[in-house]
Amino acid sequence: MEENKKLFKSFGPSNFSVNNVMTVYVLTVIIFIAGLMSYLSMPSEAFPEIITPEIYVGTPYPGNSPADIEKLISRPLEKEINGITGVDEINSTSVEGYSTIQVKFDFDVTPNDALRKVKDKVDAAMGKPDFPADLPADPNVFELNISELMPMANINLSGGFSLDQLKDYAEYLEEEIENLNEISKVDIRGIDDKEVRVMIDNKKLESMKLGFRDIAGAIQNENMTISGGNLLVDGYRRNVRVVGEIRAIEELENIIIKSEKMQLVRLKDVAEVAFDEVERESYAREYGDAVAMLDVFKRSGENQIILSGKISDILDLAKEEYFPDNLSVTVTNDTSEQTQTQVADLENSIIFGMLLVVLVLMFFLGLRNALFVGIAIPLSMLMSFFILSAMSITLNTMVLFSLVLALGMLVDNGIVVVENIYRFMDEGYDKITAAKLGAGEVAMPIIASTATTLAAFVPLAFWPGIFGEFMKYLPITLITVLSSSLFVALVINPGLTSVLMKVEKEVTDKKKLTRYSLIIIVVGASIGYGAGILGLGNIFMYGGVFALIYSYGVLPATDWFQGKLLPKLEDLYTKFLTYALSGKRPIGFFLGTGALLVFSIILLGIAPPKTLFFPENMPNQAIVYVQMPIGTDIEETNEVCLDLEQRVMNIVREYNYTDENGSLQNYMVESVIAQVGEGTSDPNAGPSMANTPNKAKITVAFHKFSERVSPDGVRVNSSDVLNELRSSIQDFPGVTISVGKDSNGPPSGPPINIEISGDDYTQLVDVADGVRTFINNQSIAGIEELKLDVETGKPEMPIEVDRVKARALGLSSAQIGDAIRTALFGKEVSRFKDGEDDYPINIRIIDDYRYNMEDLMNQKITFRDAASGKIKQVPISAVAKAHKTSTFSSIKRKDLKRVISIQSNVLEGSNPTETVEAIKTSLQDYNIPNMVTLSFTGEQEEQAEQLSFLSRALLMAIFLIFLILVSQFNSASTPFIILVTVVFSLIGVFLGLVIFRMEFVIMMTMIGIISLAGIVVNNAIVLID
Known part of the structure; x- marks a missing residue:
């Protein structure tokens, strides 16, 4: 036996662990404690933190049409930004009064560098003479963080209280919650800020021979505190101040505007002054009842579950010490609950997986040896948590999914090592010698087999784009876990088995x-x-x-x-x-297996599976997005939203029941939240700072999956409820309504997205409308509703100035424009301080004249003539004419070209790929003008890019595996034999897809095939070696 022992291989780390068992014990305890502490401290999120090099530039320029915004703001900024190196794509949207530019960079550019480069270019554009100098604020340049686009929860305050009281309570919570380091921001919805409104009676103002500038100047001159310097008195310096700040509305009303011939004209003589809410910018309701709503946004990378607990503590303390008893405080759309449920489900999957693996091993290895192998699972997991935590990776569904995926592979190395050590002990070797020889003999094969498995996942670590940022956690986690399992198998297991393993049959007490x-x-x-x-x-x-x-x-x-x-x-x-293996039968079996592979491929072509980009998730939320024509007043939008809420509530009531206490409950829906105005844009479209009085959103949040059971025990699918909602709210003429659900992956655009690009926007609108009509006439199944992302026929009233007449009368276009803008939009002339807060003082004309076109055009501009020095009054209608016309709601551009998109969701149960292919087929004979380009983008573009990458990744994985096999066996033929088994393993994949009518999910099925390649090679290496 001693002579034979020299023929066996040994492995240094395994020998060390066997010779230093106490070190192994201590190391095991350290791994357990460090891993457990790391796991408990890892931030929990629903989805991975995605930091993309995307920069947004938002520029307000109120009072300007989309065409003017494009000409004055968007195009000059685009031209400058286009010169930055590393820019992948530039998109801009010009709407009335606002420009939004999205700059996408290559992923090798860091967000900080991208932000700095864009800010430099924006500053350069602002320094040019043709860039508007009268912007109300500089362009806002900020980076995109996807995890901060959606609020983590809504906090709703309601009860029999005035708006001022609800606002006070909401602002108290806002301040308390924003003090948490984990919070990004808190926005208050449904309650608007206050302003001091000076509503000028234009007729009275003209009769006094006064103008807007007189009002503005008087307020500004009276509402200020001026430092007079220091006065030296009796050896002390005293600061001298002239205090003139207005402290009460009565003081403002009594400001003297004009004093002539002992007659005083005060502000109240020509205007009404009110301290009230600004014109409504948002509404918020819960189950149809008005609420003050707080949208709570967390910082990226923070522990959502722990943060939710901190917010609950703040609410409990506020209820106890600050809020009245009859104030209703509810928390809705709390994504931390979903995160907690997902994490708990995956944790339980891991635990059950561990037990099932140990159970299976017991049948082959016995209890004691199965436990030696099974210890690899918790130790590898805990070791991985420690490493992932050190890499600042959060505990999200992708990480947990990767751990579940790795569960079966974790024990492979341990099985080979423990079984081989057991074999040596069974042959008569002592425990220490058997542990050294058993581990040493298989060390290189299992290192090679693990390396081939890792090689299958290494290419995935170089996944480009936003999906790469989302999916990169899978290869990182798998590589970490499998490397940890190799360490446990070759270091921990030999040390433990050298002391604790027994060959004798176990007797269980x-x-x-x-x-x-x-x-x-x-x-x-x-x-x-x-x-x-x-x-x-x-x-x-x-x-x-x-x-x-x-x-x-x-x-x-x-x-x-x-x-x-x-x-x-x-x-x-x-x-x-x-x-x-006898005679020529190996050739027959080989050819038969090859024929089965060909048969499975043919079968796959005859009955192809449905292809999906990302796995469909059962909705946790149904979200109704409502869009009225641009320019619609928020009050009208609110009326439409109220009608929609009633229809939604009719669906929700179908799932009501009365519990044993006689209380009305709902087993499907947790909350129904409606928002109008601010905070209603689709987050997949990117952030926007523009006001959205024409938009509304209704969010229906479902109970946890386990609770969606009727009192009769019938489980209800939330997808069915979503379809009910979709079918019940489609007959609103002139209103664009889409029903979506919460996403389970990174944003990829709508399933159907056709881009029409060119230079002539009118032509683009005509072509897009024609394409939409043509597709609708084809009756293609699966299309929800094709919509253009631009509205035509938006009413507009351009006012053309006769410059010759205006100059002859002493007026300029700027004076005329300023008068009309002040009358309609208003103008902030000063600030009113009330305690620690201050509010804008805005002047505009009274509503009777403000919304009357004839009165607006006949208002007189009062000014002092520069030549004569006399006061002159000139009606606007004498030097300008207004006419009614229509224009576009917005102008969108992509890479410096104008573009219009035709978009639609796909109906639940329909296959997006099949629907898009049917549309492409129908458009083959459609005539597109020469200067216009049509392309399919959105989800389909992403799908093609990801499939292309995954195919390349599979080929690269096979190449890397081949290199490792060549180095392991020092042969070229043996690796080819092993790789043939990888190809043959696809038989099961193809037949499984066809027989069980499973969907081919590009993101997951391709990852499964790549994983399968590594597993198949593992078995082959151990067998051949």
Whole structure:
């Protein structure tokens, strides 16, 4: 035996662990403690933190049409930004009074560099003489963080209180919550800020021979405090100030505008002054009742579950010490609950997976050896948590999904090592020698097999674009976990088996095992649940129950399997293998397997599966987006939203029931929140600072999946409710309505997105409208509703100035424009301080004249003639004419070209790829003008790009695996034999898709195929080596 031992290989780290068992014990404890602490401290998020090099530039320029915004703001900025290196795409949207520019950079540009470069170019554009100098604020340049686009929760305040009281309560919560470091911002909806409105009676003003500038000047001159310097008195310097700030509305009303011949004209003589809410910018309701709503946004990378607990503590304290008892405070759309549910579900999947793996191993290795192998799972997981935490990776669904995916692969190395050590012990070697020889003999094969598995995932780490940022956590996690499992198999397992492994048949003391199991359940679960660590509590609970089941049920089964069934299976396999490998039969089996592969490919072509880009998720939210024509007053939008709410509530009421206490409950819907105006844009369209009085949003939040059961025990699918909502709210003429759901992946654009690009916007609108009509006439299944992302016929009233007449009368276009703008839009002339707050003082004419076109055009501009020095009054109608026309709601551009998109969602149950292919086929004979380009983008463009990358990644993975195999076997033929098994493994994939009518999900199926390649190679390496 000593002579044969020299022929066996050894592995240094394994030998070290066997010779230093105490070090292994300490190392195991360190891994357990460090991993557990890292796991508990890792921030939990629903989805990974995605930081993209996307920069937005928002520029307000109120009172200007979309065409003017494009000409004056968007195009000059685009021209400058286009000169930046690393820019991938520039998109701009010009709407009335606002320009938004989105700059997408290549992912090798850091967000900070991208932000700095764009800011420099914006500053350069602003410095040019043709850029508007009268902007109300400089362009806002900011970077995009996808995780901060959607609020993590809504806090709703309601009750029998005035708007001022609700605002006070909301502002108190806003301040308290924003003090948390984890919070990005808190926005208040449904309650508007206040302003001091000076509503000027234009007729009275003209009769006094006064103008807007006189009003503005008087207010500005009276509402200020001026420092007079320092006065030296009796050796002390005293600061001298002239205090003139207006402290009350009565003071403002009594400001003297004009004093002539002992007659005083005060502000109240020509205007009405009111301290009131600004013109309504938002509405918020919960179940149809008005609320003050707080949208809470967390910072990226913060622990959502812990943060939710902190916010709950703030609310509890506010209810106890600050809020009145009858103030209703509710939290809705709390995404932390969804995150907690997802994390808990995946944690339980991991725990059950561990137990099932150990259960299967028991049948082949026995309890003790199965536990040696099974220890690789928690140790590898905890070691991975420590490494991932050190890399600042959050605990999100992609990480947890990767851990579940790795669960079956974790034990491969441990099985080979433990089984080989057991074999040496069974042959008569002592424990220490067997541990060294057993681990050493298989060390290089399992290192090679692990390397090939890692090689399958390494290309995925170079996934480009926003999907790469989302999916990169999968290869990172898998590489970390599998590397940890290799360490455990070659370092931890040899040390433990050298002391604890036995060859003798195990004798199980059922009473002792039962006693230990109950102790584990009671003590361990109490500690885990008591500390609020549900995952740890579940481990002890399920582990203890599993031990009881093993003692009284599994043990007899394993004895029967190992003693009777397994030998028969081994004998049957040996006979089959002997038959298959004799004579020329190997060639026949090889050709037969090849024929089966060809057959599966043909079958896949005959009955192709439905292709999806990303797996469909069961909705946790149904979101109704409402868009009225641009320019619609918020009050009209609110009326439409109220009608829609009633229809939504009619659907929701179908799931009401009365509980045992007589209270009305709903087993499907948790909340219905309606918002009008601010905060209603679709986050997939990117952020925008523009006002949206023409938009509304209704969010229907569903209960947890486990709670969506009727009192009769019938489970209801939330997708069915979403379809009910979609079908019940489509008959609103002139209103664009879309029904979506919460996303389970990064934004990719609508499933159907056709871009029509060119230079002539009128021509683009005609072509887009024609294409939409043509597609609608084809009756293609699956299309929800084709909509243009631009509205035509938006009413407009351009006023053309006769410059010759105006100059002859002493007026300029600027004076005329300023008069009309002040009359209609208003003008902030000063600030009014009320305690610690200050509010704008805005002047405009009274509504009777403000909304009357004839009165607006006949208003007189009062000014002092520069030549004569006399006061002159000139009606606007004498030097300008207004006419009614229509224009576009917005002008969109992509890479310096104007573009219009035709968009639609796909109906639930329909396949987006099939629907788009049907549209492409129908448009093959459609005539597109020469100067116009039509292209399919959005989700389909992303789908093609991701499929192309994954195909390249698969080829690269096979190439890397081939290189590792060549280095392992020092042969070119053996790796080819192994790679043939990878190709043959696709038979099961193709047949599974066809037989079970499964969907081909590009993102997940391709990852599964790549994973399969690594697993198949593992088996082949161990077998051949």
